[in-house]
Amino acid sequence: QVHLVQSGSELRKPGASVKVSCKASGYTFTSYAVNWVRQAPGQGLEWMGWINTNTGNPTYGQAFTGRFVFSLDTSVSTAYLQISSLKAEDTAVYYCARLYCSGGSCPLDVWGKGTTVTVSS
């Protein structure tokens, strides 16, 4: 069975950094890209970008350049999201999701349960 298991909730002070993990199981990790999606409290879904799990090449959404870094450790089938210089407005739930491409369609078919990051002094 395909799963994405994310790391637990994090509490950080403004200016600190955080690293969220997303461990895949049940499929060949390097065959499907991992996407990251943010959801601020009471708000909708916001796509952050994705990482090619075969090459390690990341692509960032317009609002997520500079302080956000996607990385991989393919030896343990895990993707990471690191956010530096945290701000209060980074408080959100962060989801990883698998991009499953087949027959010209590429939906996000499997999602992690989400990691809550709270930024507060």
Next chain:
Amino acid sequence: EIVLTQSPGTLSLSPGERATLSCRASQSLSSSYLAWYQQKPGQAPRLLIYGASSRATGIPDRFSGSGSGTDFTLTVSRLEPEDFAVYYCQQRGSSLTFGGGTKVEIK
């Protein structure tokens, strides 16, 4: 960037009724690139429909998707109690974007 506009923002219906949710794209996109997700409070989104009209694995046939070009629709033929949730459309043509969501609430 393609902007997706969902309407209405909130839909108040009773169990057993039909729900019709709209998703309009700011420019034409291939039907292959349009998906719908359901999200319940405290849960991750769940894929319902991909390629505008194909149901994901395990999704009941009361959920159906249709549309092309710039106008897409998600229909729930008869609402069950577990269907009251927020629904998002998403495109992966130009980059990837989500619509703002439609909340289906119990009337």
